[in-house]
Amino acid sequence: MIRYELKKILGPTGGKVALGLYAAMVILMCCLTVFTMKWVNEQGEHEIGPGAMKKMRDAQNQWEGDLDQELLTEVIRENQRIEATPQANSEDVTQSNIAFGWKQGFAPIRHLINDAYADSFRDYDYYTADGLTEIDEDTFYENRIRLLEQWLYDETGSAYGRFSEAEKQYILQKYGEMKTPLYFDYHEGWYQMLEYAGVISAYGMLILGFLLAGIFTNESKWKADGVYFASRYGRSKAASAKVKAGVLLVTVVYWSAMLIYSLFHLCYMGFEGGTCMIQIRFFRSMYNLNFIQAWAVTMVCGYIGNLFAGLLVMFVCARSNSASFGVTVPIILLFLPSVLGGQADWLDRLLDLSPILLLEAYQRLASFDLVTVFGKVLPALAVCAPVYLAVCLALIPGTYQGFRRKQTR
Amino acid sequence: MELKISHLSKQFGSNHAVDDVSYTLRGGVYGLLGVNGAGKTTLMRMLTTLIRPTVGSITWDGEDIFRMDENYRKRLGYLPQDYGAYPEFTVQEYLSYIATLKGIRPAAARKKVGQVLEQVGLQKARNKKMKTLSGGMKRRAGIAQAILNDPQILILDEPTAGLDPRERIHFRNLISELAQDRIVLLSTHIVSDVASIASQILLMKDGRFLSTGTVESLIAACPERPWQCTCTKAQAAALEKRYKVANVAAGPNGVVLRLLTAERPAADAVLKETTLEDVFLSCMGQRSGDDDDSL
Numbered sequence: 001m002i003r004y005e006l007k008k009i010l011g012p013t014g015g016k017v018a019l020g021l022y023a024a025m026v027i028l029m030c031c032l033t034v035f036t037m038k039w040v041n042e043q044g045e046h047e048i049g050p051g052a053m054k055k056m057r058d059a060q061n062q063w064e065g066d067l068d069q070e071l072l073t074e075v076i077r078e079n080q081r082i083e084a085t086p087q088a089n090s091e092d093v094t095q096s097n098i099a100f101g102w103k104q105g106f107a108p109i110r111h112l113i114n115d116a117y118a119d120s121f122r123d124y125d126y127y128t129a130d131g132l133t134e135i136d137e138d139t140f141y142e143n144r145i146r147l148l149e150q151w152l153y154d155e156t157g158s159a160y161g162r163f164s165e166a167e168k169q170y171i172l173q174k175y176g177e178m179k180t181p182l183y184f185d186y187h188e189g190w191y192q193m194l195e196y197a198g199v200i201s202a203y204g205m206l207i208l209g210f211l212l213a214g215i216f217t218n219e220s221k222w223k224a225d226g227v228y229f230a231s232r233y234g235r236s237k238a239a240s241a242k243v244k245a246g247v248l249l250v251t252v253v254y255w256s257a258m259l260i261y262s263l264f265h266l267c268y269m270g271f272e273g274g275t276c277m278i279q280i281r282f283f284r285s286m287y288n289l290n291f292i293q294a295w296a297v298t299m300v301c302g303y304i305g306n307l308f309a310g311l312l313v314m315f316v317c318a319r320s321n322s323a324s325f326g327v328t329v330p331i332i333l334l335f336l337p338s339v340l341g342g343q344a345d346w347l348d349r350l351l352d353l354s355p356i357l358l359l360e361a362y363q364r365l366a367s368f369d370l371v372t373v374f375g376k377v378l379p380a381l382a383v384c385a386p387v388y389l390a391v392c393l394a395l396i397p398g399t400y401q402g403f404r405r406k407q408t409r
Numbered sequence: 410m411e412l413k414i415s416h417l418s419k420q421f422g423s424n425h426a427v428d429d430v431s432y433t434l435r436g437g438v439y440g441l442l443g444v445n446g447a448g449k450t451t452l453m454r455m456l457t458t459l460i461r462p463t464v465g466s467i468t469w470d471g472e473d474i475f476r477m478d479e480n481y482r483k484r485l486g487y488l489p490q491d492y493g494a495y496p497e498f499t500v501q502e503y504l505s506y507i508a509t510l511k512g513i514r515p516a517a518a519r520k521k522v523g524q525v526l527e528q529v530g531l532q533k534a535r536n537k538k539m540k541t542l543s544g545g546m547k548r549r550a551g552i553a554q555a556i557l558n559d560p561q562i563l564i565l566d567e568p569t570a571g572l573d574p575r576e577r578i579h580f581r582n583l584i585s586e587l588a589q590d591r592i593v594l595l596s597t598h599i600v601s602d603v604a605s606i607a608s609q610i611l612l613m614k615d616g617r618f619l620s621t622g623t624v625e626s627l628i629a630a631c632p633e634r635p636w637q638c639t640c641t642k643a644q645a646a647a648l649e650k651r652y653k654v655a656n657v658a659a660g661p662n663g664v665v666l667r668l669l670t671a672e673r674p675a676a677d678a679v680l681k682e683t684t685l686e687d688v689f690l691s692c693m694g695q696r697s698g699d700d701d702d703s704l
Contacts (some may be wrong), residue, residue: 001510008495011497013498224494224495226454227551227554228458229457229563230485230489232510236479236480
């Protein structure tokens with residue numbers, strides 16, 4: 001029965017076009033990687049493609065190692081050396097580009113230094129590292145916690161009223177738990193891949209919403225509901241086959257897209273750096289995860305988000321018998337936070353927990369979304385993922401029962 | 410094998426689509442005749458568990474069909490009036506899918522699909538997509554799916570709609586063959602479709618059974634008789650106002666009228682043999698299907 005249900009969804013032109021569109025989207029996102037990864041060569045010109053990517057890899061590999069006193073000092077010295085060159089001080093764009101090109105190998109470390117030596121937690125000055133003549137490993141890591149503490153307890157700051165004392169302590173504790181020194185390695189494959197994984201996930205939600213909207217409404221659209229519901233299993237096994245087909249479709253489409261997207265990036269840009277902590281990119285993240293773990297969190301959360309949206313679409317369609325209502329569900333889920341956001345603090349906090357959180361899980365690793373449950377402070381992702389999964393499980397019987405009791409005039 | 414309808418009513422808002430109907434169906438072909446809006450489809454939809462009655466019950470061998478759920482539906486074959494199918498499925502795929510819905514095992518389903526395709530004459534179209542079939546072929550596919558599971562109760566709502574005369578004859582023969590050891594309830598407003606094959610006729614109007622019985626008993630009980638007379642146009646106009654007109658034809662000596670009336674309508678009127686169509690017209694009124702069916 002599941003096979004037939006899938007044929008009903010994917011057989012019509014609309015289904016094929018939707019799936020083709022999603023495949024094209026994934027391919028486009030993969031192609032964008034090839035063309036967005038730039039290398040500035042010795043002549044100050046931009047290069048793209050596999051050659052540029054190899055040069056970036058070689059340049060960053062030269063800086064592989066623990067981000068300790070020795071490596072940080074070496075970065076500062078090299079940065080100073082480059083800053084002292086005529087190219088770095090030239091007002092000519094090409095000359096400036098040449099100087100920029102020399103910094104590409106250690107650019108991520110330079111960004112970390114900017115973060116660590118910023119004036120305040122929310123500040124970022126691209127030239128901070130250029131002003132440093134020496135660096136101390138201890139202050140490099142301590143500053144991260146010091147700036148956070150200042151920000152959390154600054155009575156005039158934005159964080160002061162936003163977090164409870166328990167939440168502040170939780171964030172500080174997580175910061176303290178980060179193992180130092182961080183290890184730096186070439187990690188562009190993971191970084192670039194994760195950066196846009198949420199986009200693939202969000203497109204998936206829209207496309208799957210369109211496909212799944214028909215699963216419980218096609219019978220009445222095609223006037224096949226009379227025969228369907230009068231058949232032996234029309235209100236039992238066949239109804240459950242619809243739910244199963246929907247879940248299978250979400251699972252196969254989502255994981256196929258994400259695995260193709262992930263594998264393309266990693267095969268093209270390299271698997272190296274998977275064990276590097278995400279703090280080498282998100283220095284202020286409270287999540288002590290490496291890139292492989294961040295990838296797993298992103299993929300699983302994205303799946304739960306898609307599954308939730310898919311099941312909600314099926315639930316709405318089964319109850320309302322309207323595919324139009326169903327199709328709007330993912331659109332509402334995706335755009336509601338941006339439409340309603342900024343009206344009130346309480347609403348913003350509520351919208352922070354909307355399913356979009358699951359789709360942009362990787363970006364949320366850089367934020368402080370916390371939830372207090374029975375006095376225990378937990379990251380929003382750690383609460384929302386199981387909660388949405390539980391809602392998914394609750395939607396299944398609701399959808400099934402709604403459809404099986406349907407009466408057709 | 411007894412399908413019993415007891416005080417069955419179905420109300421949609423203020424409209425009584427079926428109004429306190431009671432009847433018992435046993436083996437044989439039952440022809441459900443009525444004008445559009447008489448409640449035939451609503452009654453059939455209740456008999457197929459598609460909608461629940463507002464009042465009353467339907468039992469199969471003493472057990473409520475809604476409680477029996479799939480145990481009842483496994484005995485059921487149904488062709489709805491507004492029948493549609495999955496446009497991207499081939500005829501073979503469609504029937505295989507319906508066989509799965511009916512709980513027929515795959516091996517048996519393959520055999521059965523081949524068999525019903527032959528019965529309805531769709532073997533050559535088995536690989537055609539449903540969306541490419543003509544109206545008549547689609548209807549035949551509908552009949553095929555209804556008989557896939559050898560149902561004990563076969564409910565066919567306007568099965569001959571869209572069929573050409575040859576196909577209708579073929580279909581009537583098929584129903585006659587199928588009528589052995591099962592209940593066939595056939596709704597139509599084409600009287601000739603059921604006149605020759607139905608063992609019982611149920612005449613329905615305004616949600617109620619006006620009259621039930623064999624064709625012969627209905628004819629015998631009909632208070633009006635068909636009279637044929639030939640007259641001028643002016644006389645015909647006057648007669649049409651007074652009597653129910655079963656037929657009007659142009660003859661060599663004037664207008665040939667077939668009138669339904671208990672009395673001789675004109676001195677030269679000749680009494681003709683009463684048909685089921687005459688009974689139908691007599692019961693339903695001349696303008697059958699209109700809101701106002703008065704003469």
